[in-house]
Amino acid sequence: MTGLKRALNPMPDDVRAALTERGLMTVYEARPDDQKNDYLGWIGRAKRPDTWRKQLDQMLDELQRGGVYRNMAWRG
Secondary structure: OOOOOOOOOOOOHHHHHHHHHOOOHHHHHHOOHHHHHHHHHHHHOOOOHHHHHHHHHHHHHHHHHOOEEOOEEOOO
16 A cells, blocks of 8 residues: 555556666655656656656666755755
8 A cells, every 4th residue: 555645556567677677666665656657657657668768767777876856956
């Protein structure tokens, strides 16, 4: 159960694979539920494959760097 009041976005297999491949699943899981849900919704709403890839890469980069969420400073 999550503390979210809106629908939970499902994690696509290709996003899960990218997180696993980069060794970032634990880092992703440590983020607050609203951030995880927002990332998945944002990536999932991409209309073009290149936009989808850009947004996925941004999420992966932010998780790897830490302290960043959607191009904003974040303190976890």
